[in-house]
Amino acid sequence: MQTIHNYDFSGKKALIRVDFNVPLNDKFEITDDTRMQKALPTIRKVIEGGGSPLVMSHLGRPKNGPEDKFSMRHLVDHLSKLLDGATVKIAPDCIGDEVKKIADELKPGEVLLLENLRFHNEEKGGDEEFAKKLSELGDCWINDAFGTAHRAHASTAVIAKFFPNDKMFGYLIESEVKSLDKVVKEPKRPLTAIMGGAKVSSKITIIENLLSKVDNLILGGGMTYTFVKANGGEVGDSICENDYLETAKNIEKLAKEKGVNLIMATDVLAADAFDENANTKIMQANEIPEGWQGLDAGPNSIAKFKEVIENSATILWNGPVGVFEMDKFADGSKAVGEAIVKATEKGAFSLVGGGDSVACVNKFNMADGMSYISTAGGALLEYLEGRTLPGVAAVRGE
Numbered sequence: 538m539q540t541i542h543n544y545d546f547s548g549k550k551a552l553i554r555v556d557f558n559v560p561l562n563d564k565f566e567i568t569d570d571t572r573m574q575k576a577l578p579t580i581r582k583v584i585e586g587g588g589s590p591l592v593m594s595h596l597g598r599p600k601n602g603p604e605d606k607f608s609m610r611h612l613v614d615h616l617s618k619l620l621d622g623a624t625v626k627i628a629p630d631c632i633g634d635e636v637k638k639i640a641d642e643l644k645p646g647e648v649l650l651l652e653n654l655r656f657h658n659e660e661k662g663g664d665e666e667f668a669k670k671l672s673e674l675g676d677c678w679i680n681d682a683f684g685t686a687h688r689a690h691a692s693t694a695v696i697a698k699f700f701p702n703d704k705m706f707g708y709l710i711e712s713e714v715k716s717l718d719k720v721v722k723e724p725k726r727p728l729t730a731i732m733g734g735a736k737v738s739s740k741i742t743i744i745e746n747l748l749s750k751v752d753n754l755i756l757g758g759g760m761t762y763t764f765v766k767a768n769g770g771e772v773g774d775s776i777c778e779n780d781y782l783e784t785a786k787n788i789e790k791l792a793k794e795k796g797v798n799l800i801m802a803t804d805v806l807a808a809d810a811f812d813e814n815a816n817t818k819i820m821q822a823n824e825i826p827e828g829w830q831g832l833d834a835g836p837n838s839i840a841k842f843k844e845v846i847e848n849s850a851t852i853l854w855n856g857p858v859g860v861f862e863m864d865k866f867a868d869g870s871k872a873v874g875e876a877i878v879k880a881t882e883k884g885a886f887s888l889v890g891g892g893d894s895v896a897c898v899n900k901f902n903m904a905d906g907m908s909y910i911s912t913a914g915g916a917l918l919e920y921l922e923g924r925t926l927p928g929v930a931a932v933r934g935e
C-alpha cells in the first residue's frame with residue numbers, strides 16, 4: 538500500500554481531504570485554528586516533495602448551495618500565513634472546468650483551496666459522479682480529515698475507488714488513530730464521558746453503544762432538553778429534537794439496565810434570547826417557559842458534574858455544556874474543564890475532542906492540562922464505540 542511516507546509527490550497534484558471546519562466569529566475570523574494547524578504536516582509533505590496540494594474541506598452545514606458565510610475564502614489568508622507565505626489560491630468551486638484549469642496550471646509548491654464541498658448536496662449524499670469529478674482534479678487522494686472520518690461522503694470515502702493505487706492517510710489521521718488505540722483498549726476506571734454541544738441528532742444515536750463502555754455519562758448543553766422533554770418537562774425554546782424522544786427514553790432505560798450512572802443537568806441558566814445581552818435566570822431544566830431557553834448549566838448541575846469528573850480515572854469530553862462563546866453562558870463549560878484538569882493532575886487520563894470543544898479548552902487556556910486533544914468529536918465517539926470509520930475503511934480498501 539502507498540503511504541504518505543513513501544509516495545513520490547514530485548510534479549503531482551495531491552487532493553487532500555482535510556477537516557477545516559473551524560469555528561468563525563460573526564466577522565468571519567477564525568476563533569480556533571487547531572484543525573488547520575494539525576493538517577499542516579501533510580500539506581507541507583506534498584509541497585516539500587515537489588507537488589501541489591489541492592486542499593478540500595467542508596465548512597459548517599450549508600443547506601442550499603453556496604452561501605458566503607460558509608465560503609472557504611475566509612480561510613485563505615490564514616492558511617497562507619500558516620504555510621509561511623506560500624501561494625494559496627481559492628477556487629470558485631470544488632469541481633468543474635474552471636477549477637480543473639486552475640489546478641492544472643498550479644506550479645509545484647502552490648496550493649489550491651477548493652470551495653466548500655457541501656455547496657453541492659452530492660457531497661453528503663456520497664454521490665459517485667460528484668466523487669469522480671473531484672478525483673479528476675488530482676493524481677492521488679490523501680485523507681487527513683479525522684474529524685469527518687465518520688461521514689461516508691463523496692470526498693471522505695466514495696472518492697477512494699478512483700484512486701486504487703494512489704490513496705493514503707495523511708499524518709493527522711495516522712497519528713490520531715495510533716494515539717486513540719492506546720487509550721481506548723483498556724481504560725482505567727471509572728470512565729466518565731461528558732457529552733454536550735448542539736449536534737444532538739447526530740450524537741444521541743451514539744450514546745446507546747457508549748453505554749457499554751462507560752461508568753458515568755454526563756449529558757449537558759444542548760443534549761439536556763431532548764431528555765427533559767422525553768420525561769414530560771417544559772423546555773421552552775431550548776434546542777430539542779422531537780424526533781428523538783423515544784431514543785432518549787430508551788437511553789435512560791438502557792443506562793439503568795447496564796448500571797451506568799447517568800447525570801443530567803437539573804438546573805440551568807436560561808435566557809430570554811440567544812444573545813450575550815439577554816435577561817437570564819436560573820431555572821429547573823424541566824420548567825422553562827416559552828420565550829426562554831437553557832443556555833448553560835446551573836450551579837447545582839455544575840457541582841454534580843464536578844464531583845463525578847474529579848473522581849474519574851478516564852475522562853472523555855465532547856460538546857461544551859453551554860454556549861461558552863458568550864461569556865455569560867461559559868461558567869458550566871469552564872467548570873467542567875477545570876474539573877478535568879484537576880482530575881488529570883491527580884493521574885486521570887483525559888481526552889477532549891471536537892471542533893468547538895477544543896476551541897472551548899483553548900479559550901480558557903486549559904489545553905496543557907488535558908492528556909490528549911483530538912480534532913474529532915463525533916468521529917471520536919464513533920471510534921470509541923468500536924465502529925470502523927468510513928473515512929478510514931476507504932483508505933484501507935475495506
Ligand SMILES: Nc1ncnc2c1ncn2[C@@H]1O[C@H](COP(=O)(O)OP(=O)(O)O)[C@@H](O)[C@H]1O
Pocket residue numbers: 733734735736737757758759776831832833855856857858859860861862890891892893894895913914915
Ligand atoms: N444549551 C445549549 N443550547 C444551544 N447551543 C449549545 C448549548 N450548549 C452548547 N451549545 C453549543 O454547542 C456547540 C458545540 O456543539 P458540537 O458541534 O456538538 O461540539 P463539537 O464541535 O465540540 O463536537 C457550541 O458552539 C455551543 O455554543
Ligand SMILES: O=C(OP(=O)(O)O)[C@H](O)COP(=O)(O)O
Pocket residue numbers: 556558597598684685688736739890891892893912913914915916
Ligand atoms: O466539526 C465536526 O464534527 P464535530 O462537531 O463532531 O467535532 C466535523 O467537521 C464534522 O462535521 P459534521 O458533523 O457537520 O459532519
